[in-house]
Amino acid sequence: MAKALGNGQPIDGAATAVLSDLERRRDGLHARARQQLGFTGTEGTPPLRKTLREHNTSWYPVLALGGLAIVDQFQTYVFTVLTPDIARSLGLSIAAIAGMRTLQALAHAVSPLPMAALTQNRAWRAALCIITAFGWSLITAGTGLVVNLWGLGIVLVTDGLLVGSAVALHRPLIMDIYPPPARVRLLAIREAFERSTSIVAPLLVTLGASVLGLTWRGVFLILGIVSIIGALFALGLRDPGYGKWDTEQIRRTVRESHHAHADQLSSQAVQLGFFEITRRLLLVPTVRRLAVGYLVFGILVIPYTTFLSFFLDERWGMDAGERGVFFGFTAAVGVVALLLYGPRGEAIFRQNPGGVLDVVGIALIAAVVCIVVAAVMPWFVAMVVFFSAAQALIGVLAPLLGIAQLSVVEAAWRPHAAALIGIYMASGSLLGVFLLSGVEERYGIAGAMISLLIPGVIGALIIRSAKDLVAADLDRLIDEIVEDEEVCHLTSSGAGVPMLACRGVNFSYGQLQVLFDVDFTVDDGEMIALLGTNGAGKSTLLKVVSGIGLPTTGTVRYRGQNVTYLDAERRVRLGISQIPGGRAVFGPMNVVENLRAFGYTLGRSPKVVDQAIERSFETFPRLHERRHSLAATLSGGEQQMLGLSKALILKPRLLLIDELSLGLAPVIVGQLLELVREINRRGTAVVLVEQSVNVALSVAHHAYFMEKGQIRFDGPSADLLARGDLLRAVFLEGATKGAAL
């Protein structure tokens, strides 16, 4: 096919020069953006202190967040250690307490999601972290005042809900406060603080219970006070806004390249809602793969600690105090490993972003091997050494996984990404508890520890397999931002943008890819025919435009705004409506109810809807005659009339019609087409998917032809008629079908 511009005009020499200039500009911007995101391709990393000084950032935020990462676990830690004392003192059974702990764990697992939702329209993550920290501090202190099971339930569940802020917000905050060359090391430092809880909390409990001789109530009070000090220390935290060091930098560069003011705001972008964001995130290949990896990793990592405690008790006869020392020691090894490995992880990430997942895969396999060796080790010291090594290896995974997963998503959606991953991990751990309990019953505690090898190796292989996805996802993120800014520039400079522009759309049903790099453009008021062989992907393309299906990659822009991941219902409000192929009506409802239902989609007043219904009846007197009949009992032509009335009621700016003439008598098709022309004359752009080439080309000015998920022709309808090579495929198909009938 000859190369053509969006609307099929052949490209002359000047246009070719403009296009190649545009390509060059984009490549230049892309390369610059990669540098801005910190992918220098070299291993060299300047010392952290120097990097922070150069970027005028301080240590305070990571220390403040680190402090919060320690104190957020106090309540849970002390409760675990002092459960027998609490049960005795309140006269509660272990089962009752376990029930409440389960509720707490559930609250903890889901709370990152609402935390993320709270930040999606406003960057106030730092304030939320501080408020929730005061909240959990008071809850920790208040646990000491509980007198019955209900009080206990309230403090446990509230604590679970509040600590979700640490999971959803801490790492995204570090990504925004600190520049790309420092992030892996700072994520490692925050992680090291989090792991220090196993050292700090036992010390405080020992101080309260043994040295000061306090009861469990007094111990909670002390830890609550320390937690309040942590929250007070974090009072200076400020939210720097989204993407200060990465996505915003890229936008500024594009604006500067157009000599526009770097701080000029982008045109009002369409804000995605909570579910739209999560759905979109799960389409990012790295996020999706890591989510599955976390699910399997979750089977291992959380139950591991619980089973390890039992293992130390049963196999080595260690009491609670000795176990506390053991956990404190292995945590300290983990902290040291994190601090030592941080710079190396940073260097790997800068050189090859996906390379960190290679390290994660290897470290995870090495960790489970250490656990298995430790579980069968007959010598105490060697057992401690192997468990410590496992702890050190598991420790270094967190910042590497964090950087890979958070770098590939828009800054404003990182809390959602962190929360989603948390949910997958929590689900895995739930599964792990059930699985490992079963193994433990059958093969004993050492058997349970050895069985961790299976989820460990599977999880490692899944996570490692994401290493090839990271770089592509980063490039996609950069391209999206660059394209967004370029379109903003075009609109603000008064250049016309098409009403609808699909670029590089790929779509898959599960593993089956059906759209390949599709570009599709519709201008205001156009009437377009979308033709093609059976199964070419025409209906799928319409679904991507109307929002019923989401593409795996590529963008859909409506009047310049990126609507790729917007819900279908929101697109209807913007003016995009689809009349699906076949029976586009609600069968069990009568004609009038169907018409009302169309109007309610837009929340139109009953009066406006009634007027629109009257208009439909004027256009289709046949529908008026059958207004009380159930839609399911209408003939095919009548059903299509009813479907088309949707357009009369919703008055969309862009109407997508799938298979209008299928199975209808020519006279009916003629009537329907006349209505489509009328709708188009009133200013609605129409995309008509048609089996019948004659029908489509009799009304459309412009045609697209699809084959095997690709656009093979894009140009004036008259030119398509000259393309016998393409049309033959459709006619032949029709003839074969006809012969088969």
Ligand SMILES: Nc1ncnc2c1ncn2[C@@H]1O[C@H](COP(=O)(O)OP(=O)(O)OP(=O)(O)O)[C@@H](O)[C@H]1O
């Ligand atoms: N829900 C689905 N799940 C899995 N595969 C699907 C689904 N819908 C469509 N497909 C497959 O995707 C491919 C494209 O289908 P699509 O309906 O978009 O093609 P089309 O060009 O509209 O074809 P036709 O003219 O026959 O309706 C086909 O191979 C079809 O089998």
